[in-house]
Amino acid sequence: MASSLEGVAVVTGGNKGVGLAIVRGLCKQFKGHVLLTARNEENGKSAVELLKTEGLNPIYEQLDILSNESIDKFKSRIEKNYGGIDILVNNAGIAYKRASTSPLIEKAHVTLQTNLFATLAVTNTLLPHMRNGSHICMVSSMTSKLKNVSQDKDHPVRQRLIDPSLTEEGVLSLMREYLIAVDNNDYSIWPKDSPYSLSKVAITAVTRAIGRKLANDPRGIIINACCPGYVDTDMTSHRGVLTPDQGAVTPLMMCFIPSKGSNGEFYMEEKMYDWLNSD
Known part of the structure; x- marks a missing residue:
């Protein structure tokens, strides 16, 4: 068991790319x-072994963010083995390829989802720890710019997203409305074929909402969202111009912003x- 006094950093989707x-x-x-967390144990452990050849020593932990059971088991291991978390990087995500026929x-x-x-x-789940x-x-992502919702700054969805009183649940409710609209093939106020952009718009908006909530938390937790840039990874079909290490620069900066930042x-x-x- 690790000492609870030792620092702990967690990266979701840490087995490849950014x-x-x-x-x-x-x-x-x-x-x-x-x-280093990953859904697939073989991929996660292979990534750890790769970094060990570079003289580094990460620890693999299984975590499938789509499974509540997996999240709860991970939380229990954090409680038992580490005592708490100092850095959480929510990197795991998905993007359908442009050529996808889904x-x-x-x-x-x-x-x-x-x-x-x-x-x-x-x-x-991890916030209390x-x-x-x-x-x-x-x-x-750079696609989280509000212009990807609408070029019209008075657009009703944009106005709801920038509302300074918008809560975390308010963001989730808005995105549920989007999913209902997709189910009904109704794009009267929503951009069509933009689920990835909207998911990242929502992540940026919800980061703002959580930041407001944490302003009253005595622990002094800092939360920020960031865009790694256009990175050469599987997610971009290797069209990106930045290396993964270059793409990691801004996320790493978020991990060390001063406590009064x-x-x-x-x-x-x-x-x-x-x-x-963001136009």
């Missing part, structure tokens, strides 16, 4: 245990980005 690069960076920068209903439900609802399930001065990084903000290219006016 997630693996974030694990690599944390192993180099963070003094403590770095937990119906939009499937794309919308699977993408929102993975990128938003499951990510929040992990966050809320975040230590004083801990950091949460929500890996979002920004909270609930969105970052791109190592800088805070004005998401409320």
